[in-house]
Amino acid sequence: MNNRADWFIEPFLHTRKLKPENQETPISFVGGDKTPAHLFYLRNHFDYPHLTVSAYFLPVNGLVKTPRIFSIQEIMSLPAKRLKMTLECSGDKRSLFKPKVFGEQWEKGAISQGYWKGVSLKTVLQYTGLSDQAVEVVVEGYDFGERKDLIQVVPYKRSLPLRKALHGDTLIAYEYNDQPIPFKHGFPFRLIVPGWYGMASVKWIKQITVVGKPFQGPFQTIDYVYFPNPKSDVGKFPVTTMNVNSTIQQPLNMDILQTGTHFIYGIAWTGEGKIKRVEVSFDNGLTWEGANIEQKPKHPYSWVWWTYEWNVYEKGEYTILSRAADSAGRTQPLQAVWNRKGYGYNAADKICVKVE
């Protein structure tokens, strides 16, 4: 009489916008280290593109010695790598900035992770060679559309400096968690750029073009730029590497708990090096206590899961902070660096709970 959907208790993506589709991972309710594909956050700039897979080929051109067009089969027959990687939208936690920033009000779930499998972009570029003038690699997606601030229709397109493009872990991926990448996440091929915010990981790759000077597309000169000043563009710099960061998954903010033992837990990640330390504070950051990092970060690009056993015997209201530090010497600040478009929020995470 009742089917499975009637009984099954599960979290869902948290809808931010449907045109284009932007939905957040329910990060407080996602366990394990592999976000299931249906709960992977969705961040789109445009409508989904129309792709004819049977007619799909991947051109690699521009400042290369031998331009080539690869078939899906050729790409998939090249040596593959499978890496556990965190993708985080640079707008993750935007809603927490003070003063508030306009734009998608992401809470803490514009982040997901799992295993991406594909061929190194470097390997593909070895087939074409690079000319001596090569400076950047531009990756264009099949998605395109209008922007409020430009007259022409524009494709989603971003560049990587050669150093990053030729890093062996920058992948042309075709599997997520051992399945073909779901269409919404970039099928058949998605660029995966470890350590950088998600805007670099271009979906539905249409072509790859090597260029001789820094690319100036709107998705790296208008969007995905830190503007530290509210009114002027002084001091701007591009969004690239993920900041060191942590999120308390449980308890939830404003939870009511009982006296006793509670496990505070969450995730911590960084775009540079590895997570070295996660700490929690119960006095607004005056003193910090170490949390346990549950898995050693074997995969340098993935988040670590951390726990802290909290014995609380006194009733009252508590503020709990978490902060992470990475091997690059970076530590989460108590206050995030405000910027006009709201990127890279990484203040120590903060929740309040009441113990009754």
Add this chain to the structure above:
Amino acid sequence: MNNRADWFIEPFLHTRKLKPENQETPISFVGGDKTPAHLFYLRNHFDYPHLTVSAYFLPVNGLVKTPRIFSIQEIMSLPAKRLKMTLECSGDKRSLFKPKVFGEQWEKGAISQGYWKGVSLKTVLQYTGLSDQAVEVVVEGYDFGERKDLIQVVPYKRSLPLRKALHGDTLIAYEYNDQPIPFKHGFPFRLIVPGWYGMASVKWIKQITVVGKPFQGPFQTIDYVYFPNPKSDVGKFPVTTMNVNSTIQQPLNMDILQTGTHFIYGIAWTGEGKIKRVEVSFDNGLTWEGANIEQKPKHPYSWVWWTYEWNVYEKGEYTILSRAADSAGRTQPLQAVWNRKGYGYNAADKICVKVE
């Protein structure tokens, strides 16, 4: 190669908690006047109960002339009513209270509506009669469990005064939107109390007991009570009728828009009488302009959908308020009446947008 789920763009319930399951309707993305069952908000106090439908009977007992046990078939063979009704959790919008209130941080989606069909509780009580000492009708659900503040396991159980219990529109419902009520929403029978906050609409009815004095269960003496004072219980009074209220569905808070014409739209509802007027303000409530109520409120218990055509030619940041007034003479205040458990938030709704 890609299935429907890969392509289909849809909103989801917004997960607040999984144990017990509390999920919010994505109210900004739900069109029409019937919330689909899978997007109807879920507010549970306990785990889902175990119910054997084949052994289900509904006892009506206590201060009645002839106690009776009804079969499902008997209930369903009585004259039925089908009413479009809004259900709203009294904690809806709790996250908006200032100072913040502990507990589930509902945003604006602990509200849904659709068609409920069932038999009047009054009709059922005509079969048993009421003794002269009858004062209230207690409805017990099959759901039960522990409370942090009590030693025994308690069932979910609430009472209605005779006046409300015998109102012909208080239903023992068995259909929602012309389908059997989904299990999670109270199958086989759910009490539906029009005009009252959702806590009165007991799911999975186990028994109905007529009593001779006001019932003192924890779900009406500890929870679902307005406590206006932060520390003392002075001035407390029970949560019953829904306040007059409105919600802006679009634009979204912190949206970035272009100059031109925009439709501001949303819903308005009340637990007393009908919605008479919806207004919007662009100057923090100094002046108000009328919005269009799109359907006349034929069904007194349902929300109305309202729109306002906004022509905006000047770039800048705007604050938009909405407020509703009902035929009972109530108007939404600019500030909600704070109460310790965070019930009944109904301040004028407020969003900020930036026009570029």
